[in-house]
Amino acid sequence: MTSKILPQWASKPCAMGIDEAGRGPVLGPMVYGCLYCAQSYMKTLATLSFADSKTLKEEKREELFETLKTNDSIGWAVDVIDPRELSAKMLKKNKINLNEISHDSAMGLIDRVLKMGVLLSEVYIDTVGDPGKYEMKLSKSFPSIKFVVAKKADSLYPVVSGASIVAKVTRDRALREWVLDETAENMQRNFGSGYPGDPQTKAWLENHKHHVFGFPTLVRFSWGTCNSYFKDIAEVFWESDNLDEDGGGRNNNNGKRQLKLSNVGFTTSKIRSEEIESSGKGRSRFFQARKLEHLTNF
Amino acid sequence: MLIKNWGSILEAKSKFARPVLYLPRRNPTVWIGRAKAEMENATVDLKPHGQDLSGRVHQLPCCVKHDGPASVSHYFKPKHNGVADEGLPLQEAHFRGRLLQGTTLQLPHGYSGFVLAKKTSPPSSKQNSNSWDTKATFQDITYWNHDYVPSHNDELFRAFHWLTVAKALHNPVTPEELASSSFAL
Numbered sequence: 251m252t253s254k255i256l257p258q259w260a261s262k263p264c265a266m267g268i269d270e271a272g273r274g275p276v277l278g279p280m281v282y283g284c285l286y287c288a289q290s291y292m293k294t295l296a297t298l299s300f301a302d303s304k305t306l307k308e309e310k311r312e313e314l315f316e317t318l319k320t321n322d323s324i325g326w327a328v329d330v331i332d333p334r335e336l337s338a339k340m341l342k343k344n345k346i347n348l349n350e351i352s353h354d355s356a357m358g359l360i361d362r363v364l365k366m367g368v369l370l371s372e373v374y375i376d377t378v379g380d381p382g383k384y385e386m387k388l389s390k391s392f393p394s395i396k397f398v399v400a401k402k403a404d405s406l407y408p409v410v411s412g413a414s415i416v417a418k419v420t421r422d423r424a425l426r427e428w429v430l431d432e433t434a435e436n437m438q439r440n441f442g443s444g445y446p447g448d449p450q451t452k453a454w455l456e457n458h459k460h461h462v463f464g465f466p467t468l469v470r471f472s473w474g475t476c477n478s479y480f481k482d483i484a485e486v487f488w489e490s491d492n493l494d495e496d497g498g499g500r501n502n503n504n505g506k507r508q509l510k511l512s513n514v515g516f517t518t519s520k521i522r523s524e525e526i527e528s529s530g531k532g533r534s535r536f537f538q539a540r541k542l543e544h545l546t547n548f
Numbered sequence: 549m550l551i552k553n554w555g556s557i558l559e560a561k562s563k564f565a566r567p568v569l570y571l572p573r574r575n576p577t578v579w580i581g582r583a584k585a586e587m588e589n590a591t592v593d594l595k596p597h598g599q600d601l602s603g604r605v606h607q608l609p610c611c612v613k614h615d616g617p618a619s620v621s622h623y624f625k626p627k628h629n630g631v632a633d634e635g636l637p638l639q640e641a642h643f644r645g646r647l648l649q650g651t652t653l654q655l656p657h658g659y660s661g662f663v664l665a666k667k668t669s670p671p672s673s674k675q676n677s678n679s680w681d682t683k684a685t686f687q688d689i690t691y692w693n694h695d696y697v698p699s700h701n702d703e704l705f706r707a708f709h710w711l712t713v714a715k716a717l718h719n720p721v722t723p724e725e726l727a728s729s730s731f732a733l
Binding site for chain 1: 609610612613623624625644645646647694695703706707709710
């Protein structure tokens with residue numbers, strides 16, 4: 251989703267603001283948005299009453315988004331990160347944390363806008379993690395751009411305020427129009443804001459937890475919030491988590507110590523033989539490598 | 549051959565019936581064999597004509613501590629997702645927030661997969677029965693990896709090497725073969 255064909259002003263030095271929406275919520279996509287314009291337009295931009303999107307009412311944000319879309323002096327783009335992607339990346343064997351995902355998304359937007367041919371000279375961005383380190387990372391990837399990485403950039407720089415409106419409106423619409431993967435009959439759409447503290451979100455989570463599947467894929471399984479809902483559902487032990495155990499007993503996403511294969515009732519009733527079986531000790535390498543086992547007792 | 553691998557067997561009934569997930573208590577156990585088998589203190593009755601679950605048997609890289617039906621087809625939505633370098637057709641699915649990559653493996657010709665359940669013995673009989681009955685059969689397994697693309701190097705694929713080895717071990721050797729192999733030695 252990007253705006254129009256390349257306008258003439260884009261070949262003059264431009265400034266861009268980047269902001270995110272939906273970083274905190276336990277469900278739905280996280281959206282990165284950017285807004286850019288010629289540096290010569292910055293003063294006018296400041297008069298367009300873009301404030302930090304969080305301080306605006308939803309209708310006002312929608313209205314401002316529609317206005318900026320029709321403004322020929324402004325360009326914008328968004329990156330919508332699916333909750334399935336967030337969960338999957340954060341629950342990989344080599345976990346990718348949310349800061350990294352955020353950095354990648356922001357850098358992806360910069361890259362996309364540069365490739366369109368926009369002459370970006372300055373980028374304003376709300377910090378994720380330490381501002382100094384983030385700025386270094388950005389400058390290294392894009393040496394020709396001057397970066398301003400700041401806390402609360404969305405309320406300090408109108409170009410970032412604009413980006414925050416683009417991101418927030420996109421996130422709200424995406425959630426409103428979300429097509430649930432699950433086809434079970436009792437699926438409802440009253441997600442609320444998605445913030446873990448929102449009573450409507452809490453009620454939705456409570457009503458949509460599933461004994462085997464956990465939650466619909468709209469939910470970010472990697473969020474700590476999920477654990478409080480998962481207390482009484484079926485436990486799941488992952489092969490990939492178990493391999494980690496040798497590395498010093500790291501926690502799984504349930505916050506509990508990993509159990510050994512033999513502790514979770516896999517094979518025969520005899521504990522001793524279970525341990526031997528699951529480790530494959532005493533078996534020929536041919537069978538070990540194939541996870542095959544000779545059973546004398548069924 | 550008895551394949552014991554860690555993972556779970558998911559099964560869903562036909563589209564119109566209530567979808568069901570079976571996770572046998574002694575999971576994960578798949579018996580692949582060709583006849584009625586007898587083991588020490590156990591009888592396994594392999595009937596070839598149970599409900600055919602081909603296309604609906606999944607092996608997950610995890611153990612789900614649940615034994616009973618679940619609405620698999622409403623929640624577990626594999627999507628076809630191209631072809632791996634080795635030419636394996638790939639699928640993608642999510643379970644408990646994790647991305648799974650899988651492929652469907654046809655059982656070798658002449659073999660079948662069986663879903664077994666322990667025969668319930670009448671409460672009066674004190675003897676602990678260890679008899680198993682066929683509940684369903686299948687001709688393929690879709691197995692899923694967490695975090696890596698399926699390949700022919702995966703354990704489940706390699707487990708089938710045993711069939712070739714077993715055949716070589718059990719086939720009668722002709723005098724000619726014996727002569728030529730001792731010559732080679």
